[in-house]
Amino acid sequence: MRNKPTLHTSVSPALLHLYDLSNSVVVIIDVFRATSTIASALYNGAKCIIPVDSVPKAIEISKRIGGIAAGERDGMIAEGLQHGNSPLEYTRDFIENKTLVLTTTNGTRLLHMALEKNADTIISGSFPNISAVCDFLLAEKKNVVLGCAGWKDRFNLEDTLFAGGVIHRLKKHFTIHCDSSLMADTIYAKHKNNLVRFAPKLTHYHRLVERFGLIEDIKFCLTNDVANVLVIYNEGKLVAG
Amino acid sequence: MRNKPTLHTSVSPALLHLYDLSNSVVVIIDVFRATSTIASALYNGAKCIIPVDSVPKAIEISKRIGGIAAGERDGMIAEGLQHGNSPLEYTRDFIENKTLVLTTTNGTRLLHMALEKNADTIISGSFPNISAVCDFLLAEKKNVVLGCAGWKDRFNLEDTLFAGGVIHRLKKHFTIHCDSSLMADTIYAKHKNNLVRFAPKLTHYHRLVERFGLIEDIKFCLTNDVANVLVIYNEGKLVAG
Numbered sequence: 441m442r443n444k445p446t447l448h449t450s451v452s453p454a455l456l457h458l459y460d461l462s463n464s465v466v467v468i469i470d471v472f473r474a475t476s477t478i479a480s481a482l483y484n485g486a487k488c489i490i491p492v493d494s495v496p497k498a499i500e501i502s503k504r505i506g507g508i509a510a511g512e513r514d515g516m517i518a519e520g521l522q523h524g525n526s527p528l529e530y531t532r533d534f535i536e537n538k539t540l541v542l543t544t545t546n547g548t549r550l551l552h553m554a555l556e557k558n559a560d561t562i563i564s565g566s567f568p569n570i571s572a573v574c575d576f577l578l579a580e581k582k583n584v585v586l587g588c589a590g591w592k593d594r595f596n597l598e599d600t601l602f603a604g605g606v607i608h609r610l611k612k613h614f615t616i617h618c619d620s621s622l623m624a625d626t627i628y629a630k631h632k633n634n635l636v637r638f639a640p641k642l643t644h645y646h647r648l649v650e651r652f653g654l655i656e657d658i659k660f661c662l663t664n665d666v667a668n669v670l671v672i673y674n675e676g677k678l679v680a681g
Numbered sequence: 682m683r684n685k686p687t688l689h690t691s692v693s694p695a696l697l698h699l700y701d702l703s704n705s706v707v708v709i710i711d712v713f714r715a716t717s718t719i720a721s722a723l724y725n726g727a728k729c730i731i732p733v734d735s736v737p738k739a740i741e742i743s744k745r746i747g748g749i750a751a752g753e754r755d756g757m758i759a760e761g762l763q764h765g766n767s768p769l770e771y772t773r774d775f776i777e778n779k780t781l782v783l784t785t786t787n788g789t790r791l792l793h794m795a796l797e798k799n800a801d802t803i804i805s806g807s808f809p810n811i812s813a814v815c816d817f818l819l820a821e822k823k824n825v826v827l828g829c830a831g832w833k834d835r836f837n838l839e840d841t842l843f844a845g846g847v848i849h850r851l852k853k854h855f856t857i858h859c860d861s862s863l864m865a866d867t868i869y870a871k872h873k874n875n876l877v878r879f880a881p882k883l884t885h886y887h888r889l890v891e892r893f894g895l896i897e898d899i900k901f902c903l904t905n906d907v908a909n910v911l912v913i914y915n916e917g918k919l920v921a922g
Binding site for chain 2: 595596597623626630643
């Protein structure tokens with residue numbers, strides 16, 4: 441009998457190097473809000489998303505290809521850009537058939553780290569596309585690393601909750617010998633039926649809701665399958681799989 | 682009214698630099714087994730413990746001062762040493778009035794990191810001395826960073842459980858705006874009444890029990906206040922406070 445593939449959870453970008461990515465599907469997780477926004481844009485018909493690591497690069501590339509430059513720094517639309525990191529901004533009317541050039545505080549950086557560490561395959565995960573993520577991981581039968589973007593390298597609960605959601609659905613199909621995965625599964629099991637009610641306890645909630653009033657964003661980002669599309673990285677672009 | 686001091690939890694040595702240690706009491710946590718062993722030795726009358734980062738240094742210093750060189754690498758007594766990292770090894774008969782020169786895989790390294798980052802005060806925490814730790818933190822009224830040693834920079838649950846135990850007792854007295862502390866408190870609340878029964882789920886349990894048969898060590902390391910002494914770092918030495 442073939443051994444089950446392994447599954448590990450990295451709770452911060454600063455720990456990603458501890459895991460072997462070269463044989464793994466790496467799931468980039470930045471629940472508030474990069475990976476939720478990416479799922480939303482692709483679900484609504486965006487041609488693709490080009491993740492870049494700086495605002496000037498976002499502006500330069502978007503001008504060159506006729507795309508839309510967008511991004512945030514510290515939760516706000518980045519200076520020099522007109523569009524931010526809200527999943528609700530990318531409606532079908534606005535984004536269909538367009539290319540989004542996106543830069544974010546944590547998610548983009550983690551994706552570039554996974555690339556540098558030669559990840560076999562990179563996908564992007566969020567509650568809005570959790571079923572697509574799980575279906576893909578199940579079908580691939582490869583090792584999995586769930587990579588939480590956190591906040592400036594700190595542990596955060598919303599990314600861990602999503603990792604736990606994936607583990608909750610898939611754990612029978614993987615060998616999981618990883619304390620952070622066990623922790624994520626435990627935390628998810630406790631809060632799975634009340635994610636939105638639990639949200640005010642998260643440090644990130646205060647940043648997004650109390651400072652910027654983004655409660656609708658939070659609700660979207662914590663709802664399963666409202667933008668259920670597989671998001672896969674291919675030659676510099678995130679595309680619908 | 683004076684603001685409450687803050688409390689943060691660092692779930693890996695690789696994240697310790699994210700926290701301001703210079704105004705904080707840092708609690709070094711290496712439940713399996715360094716900080717449990719340190720509490721045990723001091724509780725049983727050891728004069729002091731000198732934590733060092735290499736086996737040759739442990740041998741050299743112990744010879745010079747007439748101390749006992751001890752330590753482990755990857756869970757076993759380190760090559761060249763006669764004494765390891767088991768809390769049960771340091772009975773009163775053996776250790777009273779002696780100096781222990783100790784090197785361990787994770788705990789010693791974390792302590793030296795906290796020193797380099799100018800921690801205001803460093804203490805060592807484990808379930809065997811949890812009440813002494815909490816009493817000290819409560820009396821000091823300073824900011825607190827709970828520093829989990831983990832396993833080679835990976836997150837581990839036993840250190841997080843101890844952090845959760847401290848948070849559970851002290852949270853009313855601190856401002857806690859920290860997702861890892863909230864996570865630790867949640868995990869501890871779930872398992873506090875059955876720590877030893879939960880232990881077989883921990884990756885470290887397999888290392889210690891299935892490979893080395895150290896079930897009695899595990900039980901000791903998960904029992905509150907069986908070596909209830911404050912352990913404080915002072916000029917190169919860990920001493921009873």
